[in-house]
Amino acid sequence: MKVALVLFVTSTVYLAAALPAPSASPRFVQVPAGDDEVVTVDLEAEPDYKFLNDVARNPRNAYILFTRRNPHNGQTLILNDANSIRNSNFNPAHTTIAIAHGYIQSQNSNLNQIIRDAYLNRMEANVIVLDWSRISQMDYMTAIYAIPSVGQGLGNLLNFISTVTGAPLTNMHVTGFSLGSHVAGNAGRTIRGLARVTGLDPYSPVWNLNSNRLAASDAVYVEAIHTSGNTGNRLFADVDYFVNGGDNQPGCWTSICSHNRSWEVFAATVTFNHLHGNQCTNVAEMRNNQCRGSQLPLGNSDVNKRGSGIFRVNTGANFPY
Template identity: 50%
Template sequence: MITYPYYLKLTYSAFASAVPVREEQADFEYPRFIQFPDGDGVPHTVDLQEEVDQNLLEEVQRNANNNLYLLFTRRNPLTSQTLVINDRDSVLNSNFDPSHPTVVIAHGWLSHQNTDLNPFIRNAYLDKGDANVIILDWRRVAIGGYALAVKAVPAVGRGLGQFLRFVHETTGAPYSSMHLVGFSLGAHLVGNAGRELGGAVARVTGLDPAGPLWNLNSNRLGPNDGVYVEAIHTDGGYTAGGLGIGKAIANADFFPNGGISQPRCLTNICNHNRAWELFAASVSYNHLLGQECLSNLQITLNTCRGRSLHMGNDDLRKMGSGKYRLDTARRYPF
């Protein structure tokens, strides 16, 4: 993992809490070379200007249905069943129940089905109640270069949207029972999936949506990708080394602890991952309550006094808009 001298991190945290969050965050430019973690929290040097494998990218764009969809339910909480698009038997002979909510979890770069966030969020749902939890494994391009993965996100997202349309047509599962949850690059991926379905899914949640190559990217997560779109920002990208996009991009945007530095975190990787930890906790306890903010300055100074809205949770009828700040505890469930 990336390590920083402790006194430097304390200095940075104090600076971040004292300096107003810039309103012009969209203008932030990352340096060419950055450090970005894989699913195990190991940092890798990324060249944001690297050449991509055009043959692989074009193949993915031609055929967006190469994703792996792994179903978990309370009947099979630990061993997955594979669902295959356009294979009705794979769905009808599985434990998929259209009367239960459907949750899709999408990982980020250099990750896969067993990356920590997947079982963590899966277990939060299945410990609480009946649900169809589908883990999307898109490692085929996610294990390549970062720039390639970024360019492939729209096609992979469209593939997920087409798969959910197939599930809807095969089982009758309504879009109003679907919640798409994505971390980092996966946040933009599920946004594209929701867009493929015309924004019909009940909820789309972006967990610290990735910042590098996304600030001015029209394919990023947006407010029209679902009936209700939420983003949770924990490692704002306008700060040195930040991994998340760090600005409001959804219907409702939450900035826990100011959205830059998280309690007990000494690295950006820890800050970044805190988004999925907070979300899983909110599914279990629905205890994280934000206050609406009128400006980024209020987020920074912790002076938000507007209406309240719960962050995260599993409520498919949840609605809201605006920017929200909340403070959390240092340890799970925060």
């Protein structure tokens, strides 16, 4: 009983310290939820500490592997179970891509299938879909507080796979959408040496002062692709791409459409590698669409991609954008 109490108090103090004071953000904000809705959340709501204590001890997330040998029927990988790795279709010679979904989503959400298929149609790859829906479908603040544990679990799995199979971390790429962007960042900072992290529209007021947010130090190369709500207010990565200025995407009439455009554009670039950003000298130049600097590909499947700075990418309204 004493051990459980210590775990609970320690987790509570650590997680509470990671969040901004209530005055740092508006109390009620709208956030994307699931594939196609927006919900209003209270940033001062009390998270479920009992649930978070359980998550800290046992996240119980699922890791599902897809390869060209099983492109639609996933195989479950289990942390600390070497046979689950050895008996799967995981190939250490191939690039590994992990995908972390967002709030109120699951392994069955659209982005997982679209990104998975884009990779497997383009190349031999190990695509691992993280299902953290047991946590992501809780209330928003509880999900926010749990993100470090979720990311650490994913990072530990990738490290375990590397130990069991010899697959190098330098050939692994984690991409996350919305809240999943910060899961991806925490995965990278857990293991160090991860080749690449891509955050798909990571911006939200709650992340302004949160030390658990996506950061440039989370992998050898970190990029953020902004498509809604961020017009340069916050920079997250080695490279911050602002698609059409980071808000109000062409062909979109709702914020959730613009938000989802981040993973739609990313998947398109995995297939075609056709979109390039121009580097901007500063945020004002980006907002005014005056960037004329060197070009860098948006997204794509290159696990060893490199770059730094602010980039603006202008696209069309329809696939492949």
